[in-house]
Amino acid sequence: MAFANVLFAAIFSAAVLFLVTAGLQLVFGVQRIVNLTAGSVYALGAYFGASAFDWVVVRGGSPLLLLPVLAIAGLLAGQIGFVIERVLRLVYERDEAFQLLMTFAFVLMLQDFLRAIWGAQPRIMGDLPDVYGALGIGEFRFPVYNAVVILCSLSIGLLLWWFVEGTRLGHIVRATAENKAMSEAMGVDTKKVTTLIFVLGSVLGTVGGALVIPTTAASLEMPSALIVEAFAVVVIGGLGSMRGALFGAVIVGGMRAIALSYFPEMEIMAIYLVVVAVLFARPYGLFGKAVS
Amino acid sequence: MTIAKKIARRDVLKGMGGTIATMAGAVAMPAIAQNAPVKIGILASRAGTAAYIGENGLRAAEWTASRINATGGIGGRKVELVVEEETNARETLERARRLVLQEKVDCIQGVYSTGVSLPMAPTLEDMQALTIFWDGTTQDGVKETMPSPRYVFKSTDNECEAVMASLLVAKHLKGKFKRIAAVSPDYTYGRNVWTAFKALNKKFGIEAEVVAEQWSSFTQLDFTSNVAALKAAKPDLIFCVLGNADLPIFMRAATSAGLTDTARFVLVQAGHQHGQLKKPFTPEGTLLCYNTMYFARPDPSTIQKEFVEYYMDRFKDYPHWECERAYFSMMTYKAGVEKALAAKGGRWPGTDEVASSMEGIEIESFGGPARMRKDHVAEEVFYGGFASHDNSYDVCTLANSYSFEASVLQKPSGADFWKWLETANFPV
Numbered sequence: 001m002a003f004a005n006v007l008f009a010a011i012f013s014a015a016v017l018f019l020v021t022a023g024l025q026l027v028f029g030v031q032r033i034v035n036l037t038a039g040s041v042y043a044l045g046a047y048f049g050a051s052a053f054d055w056v057v058v059r060g061g062s063p064l065l066l067l068p069v070l071a072i073a074g075l076l077a078g079q080i081g082f083v084i085e086r087v088l089r090l091v092y093e094r095d096e097a098f099q100l101l102m103t104f105a106f107v108l109m110l111q112d113f114l115r116a117i118w119g120a121q122p123r124i125m126g127d128l129p130d131v132y133g134a135l136g137i138g139e140f141r142f143p144v145y146n147a148v149v150i151l152c153s154l155s156i157g158l159l160l161w162w163f164v165e166g167t168r169l170g171h172i173v174r175a176t177a178e179n180k181a182m183s184e185a186m187g188v189d190t191k192k193v194t195t196l197i198f199v200l201g202s203v204l205g206t207v208g209g210a211l212v213i214p215t216t217a218a219s220l221e222m223p224s225a226l227i228v229e230a231f232a233v234v235v236i237g238g239l240g241s242m243r244g245a246l247f248g249a250v251i252v253g254g255m256r257a258i259a260l261s262y263f264p265e266m267e268i269m270a271i272y273l274v275v276v277a278v279l280f281a282r283p284y285g286l287f288g289k290a291v292s
Numbered sequence: 293m294t295i296a297k298k299i300a301r302r303d304v305l306k307g308m309g310g311t312i313a314t315m316a317g318a319v320a321m322p323a324i325a326q327n328a329p330v331k332i333g334i335l336a337s338r339a340g341t342a343a344y345i346g347e348n349g350l351r352a353a354e355w356t357a358s359r360i361n362a363t364g365g366i367g368g369r370k371v372e373l374v375v376e377e378e379t380n381a382r383e384t385l386e387r388a389r390r391l392v393l394q395e396k397v398d399c400i401q402g403v404y405s406t407g408v409s410l411p412m413a414p415t416l417e418d419m420q421a422l423t424i425f426w427d428g429t430t431q432d433g434v435k436e437t438m439p440s441p442r443y444v445f446k447s448t449d450n451e452c453e454a455v456m457a458s459l460l461v462a463k464h465l466k467g468k469f470k471r472i473a474a475v476s477p478d479y480t481y482g483r484n485v486w487t488a489f490k491a492l493n494k495k496f497g498i499e500a501e502v503v504a505e506q507w508s509s510f511t512q513l514d515f516t517s518n519v520a521a522l523k524a525a526k527p528d529l530i531f532c533v534l535g536n537a538d539l540p541i542f543m544r545a546a547t548s549a550g551l552t553d554t555a556r557f558v559l560v561q562a563g564h565q566h567g568q569l570k571k572p573f574t575p576e577g578t579l580l581c582y583n584t585m586y587f588a589r590p591d592p593s594t595i596q597k598e599f600v601e602y603y604m605d606r607f608k609d610y611p612h613w614e615c616e617r618a619y620f621s622m623m624t625y626k627a628g629v630e631k632a633l634a635a636k637g638g639r640w641p642g643t644d645e646v647a648s649s650m651e652g653i654e655i656e657s658f659g660g661p662a663r664m665r666k667d668h669v670a671e672e673v674f675y676g677g678f679a680s681h682d683n684s685y686d687v688c689t690l691a692n693s694y695s696f697e698a699s700v701l702q703k704p705s706g707a708d709f710w711k712w713l714e715t716a717n718f719p720v
Contacts, residue, residue: 002524005549009520016514111339120343121609122537124544124568134548139523143548146516215545216513217568219537220339225511257517261524264506265478 004140006257012146012215014253015153019208020226021233021245022160023201029240030177030197032096036103037084038230039223040110041077041202045209046218047114048077050123052210063131066214067148074207081202085195092194107223115220122219131214145214152211156204160242173197229256232271236278238288247286329372330365332357332625333391335402337378342404342536345564345614346378349402349426352615355602356622366626367633367640378403381411388412392421398643401621403428404614406450406481413438422643424625426617429669438668443647445624445668447617451709452701453581454485455718456674457531457560458492459701460579460694462720464678469529469556472500473522475542476533478507485533485560491713496720503527508538515542519549527555535561540568547573563675566688567610571681574688578679583613584620584659586675588689595619596658610687616658620672623655624664660695667705671698 024038052073056065084106091098132144164170176183176193184190209222216222232252237244252271259270278285334353337346357371365371374395376387384403391397400416400423403409409428416423417438424445438444472493476482486505493500504525506518515538522530530551534542539561546552552575562569562580566587569580587600587610599619603611628650632641635649654663660673674697677690700719703712 002520005520005523006517009517012516013514115339115343120338120347122344122540122568124537124540124570134550136550139550141548141550146548212514215516215541217537217541219513220343221511221537222513224340225509225513228509228511257520260506260517261521264504264521267507268509 002139002261005142006261008140008142008146010254010257011150012253013256014249015150016208016212017229017233017249017253018153018157018246019211020205021230021237021249022156022242023204023208024230024234025237025240025242025245026160026204027198027201029242030173031194032240033088033099033103034096034239035198035201036100037106037110037202038205039226040107040114041080041205042209042226043114043218043220043222044080044110045074045077045206046213046216046222047118047123047209048206049073049210049213050125050218051118052076053125066131066145067152067211070210070213071152071207074210075203077206077210078199078203080206081199082195084202085198088198089191089194111220111223118218120220122217123213124217125214143215149211149215153208156207157242157246160204164242169196228268229271232275235275235285238282238285240289241285241287244285244287327369329370330367330399330629331372331374331395331397332622333388333395333397333400333402334373334375335378335384335388335391335400336375337404339377339379342378344536345404345612346402348612349404349614349618350375351603351607352599352611352618353401353622355599356619360622360626366629371622378405378408381408384408385412385415388416388421388423389419392416392419398422399424399625399646401618401625402426409446410438413441413444417441417444420643422625422647424621426614426621441668443643445621445650445664446670448584448670448672448674448698449702449709450481451484451488452674452696452698453560453563453583454488454533455492455701455713456676456696457485457558457579457581458489458496459696459718459720460581460676461489461529461558462492462496462498462718465529465556465579466496466498469527470500471503471525471527472529472531473502473504473506473525473527473555474531474533475506475508475518475522476531477510477512477536477538479510482507482533486531488709488713489531491710492718495714500529508534510536510538512538513541515545516549518542519545519551522546522555523549523551529558530555531558531560533560535564537565537568539565540570540573543569544573547575552578563613566612569679569687571686571688574679576679576681576688576691578688579676580679580688580690581676582674582690583616584657584672584674585611585613585616586659586690586693587611588683588685589675589693589695593656593658593660595656599658610685613659616672620655620657620662620670623657624650624653624662624670627653627655628664665705669702669705671702673697674701 027035049070053069056069091102134143176190180190233248236251237248255270259267336350337343357373361370378384403425404427406428409425420443422443425447427447429446429450474486558579560581563582628646632645632649650664651666662672673695675695677693679688680691683689703709
């Protein structure tokens with residue numbers, strides 16, 4: 001039963017990490033931009049989701065509307081991707097360092113924006129630890145909402161896979177990622193494609209943040225809290241690979257849960273030992289490719 | 293007349309003119325200075341982990357300054373706050389230097405993190421900048437960097453919270469637990485208070501096996517795995533030193549996983565997040581340590597009552613202990629200046645004179661009587677007790693509020709903390 005708790009915790013951590021890194025991987029995969037705003041939009045989604053749900057409840061909405069309200073809030077908050085991408089467009093033709101700096105500038109601006117709108121106090125979603133209840137057998141007990149987050153994460157992963165592999169638009173996105181010039185020559189409006197991908201990447205971040213807010217707190221340290229593990233996921237999985245994001249998240253989530261149970265003081269070291277091992281064996285990550 | 297003589301006379305005339313001008317200015321200065329505001333530099337966190345704490349302190353400092361100004365100021369001079377942000381040690385020190393050298397503040401107050409206060413203190417001493425720290429006195433390093441300060445005044449020892457928690461556990465829970473676990477951010481304070489708790493358990497004859505230790509990072513916001521690990525260890529008492537956004541997240545995760553059904557929790561830094569410790573995930577009987585201010589104490593001082601009403605009405609939140617630290621610092625400074633002013637027959641005192649006057653001064657703070665020891669360590673009242681849901685708030689209050697004077701909880705002047713723990717005669 002103790003192992004069941006640890007396993008569930010590992011899967012939950014992996015699900016959350018996947019939600020954070022999916023957007024990062026999507027944007028890099030197509031645009032070759034390391035989007036440092038991934039953590040910030042995640043935090044934005046969390047704050048916006050918490051506020052949206054408060055707004056609904058104050059107007060008599062049922063707490064059971066939690067999941068749909070958060071999902072919609074995340075989708076709405078993700079539209080900030082349009083603003084960020086529009087500014088980034090100014091530096092697309094410049095050195096990658098400028099793009100990185102620009103996304104970092106947004107990180108700083110978003111930090112101040114979050115503080116100005118929501119204040120310094122962490123936002124926790126009131127009395128909602130068990131709005132969907134808890135399930136369990138014996139000592140194995142878990143909140144149903146956490147299981148919902150895992151299912152959402154899987155669903156999002158499947159949706160992304162279907163989009164990229166099974167739709168015409170997805171094929172166009174892949175073609176643009178492989179060879180932008182050829183895609184343009186074939187009549188693809190690559191500006192629209194890059195905008196779409198960046199906004200989709202932002203939406204993945206904000207939806208992820210909104211979905212996990214009932215299990216955590218929206219706080220100003222959210223962006224930095226995720227960077228360490230998101231970095232590990234991306235390096236293990238390979239930059240730009242969605243499959244890599246999934247496998248990387250599972251590995252990091254699993255290592256974390258096991259380390260905390262058996263060698264708690266080596267939690268971070270355990271994760272980064274895996275990172276080092278992967279880098280030795282496969283320098284571009286498990287599913288990454290060399291970047292030209 | 294030779295050129296050399298012309299130059300010499302010209303230079304002498306210029307020099308005399310300069311001297312006359314300077315003397316005229318010097319005569320005029322005291323009159324201008326008397327009407328100038330007393331400038332107090334405030335260093336408070338505005339972002340990140342400690343933003344909420346800094347915000348509380350800053351709000352209290354502003355309220356206190358307004359109150360002082362409404363009652364005539366300090367020695368007839370209005371108080372003006374100059375606020376800078378506390379971030380990391382290097383940047384905060386630069387801002388402090390700016391406050392002293394450019395803004396020419398009369399006193400610096402603030403700072404929460406020991407990681408910031410320790411490197412700053414020697415420089416502020418060298419600059420002869422009168423400084424009152426709100427916090428930032430975890431044991432390790434304080435002796436080395438602030439051995440016998442003249443201008444720097446320290447807060448109560450950070451470990452007072454842990455000593456209070458240990459005394460309450462020993463008094464009320466002895467014999468009720470056998471297996472203990474710790475969960476804390478991995479920093480000196482967290483490790484110190486856990487070590488102090490174990491040492492005091494041993495001192496009071498409490499035999500308990502340590503079954504788990506979870507050391508998190510400050511930015512950790514997901515405790516699902518930590519809770520799973522703690523459940524596997526089956527403790528019956530969990531000593532929790534989390535105190536930022538991580539605390540309510542941890543308690544929610546623990547409640548959802550059923551850990552609060554099988555273990556009693558000791559929340560050493562409950563006072564840092566009491567506004568977030570909602571009833572559904574803070575069971576009754578949880579030991580809550582409120583530090584130097586318990587917003588709902590049954591017999592509040594007049595000043596605390598006034599401040600809590602103002603704070604809750606204005607900010608729709610519950611004020612926390614950093615408010616008390618900010619108030620104590622401001623009022624201690626005021627009392628010190630006015631004492632020195634009286635001793636000088638109304639002439640404005642210098643920094644040395646104010647610093648000397650502040651030693652041993654006593655004031656009525658939010659939490660009750662408080663004083664600044666002669667060794668520049670504050671003494672205030674600490675509060676704690678067991679959580680109750682029997683109130684009209686959405687957060688816990690205390691079923692019974694216990695208070696301890698800092699003179700009970702912190703080591704005397706010159707003593708070593710760990711040796712003092714072994715030999716002190718605690719009221720248990």
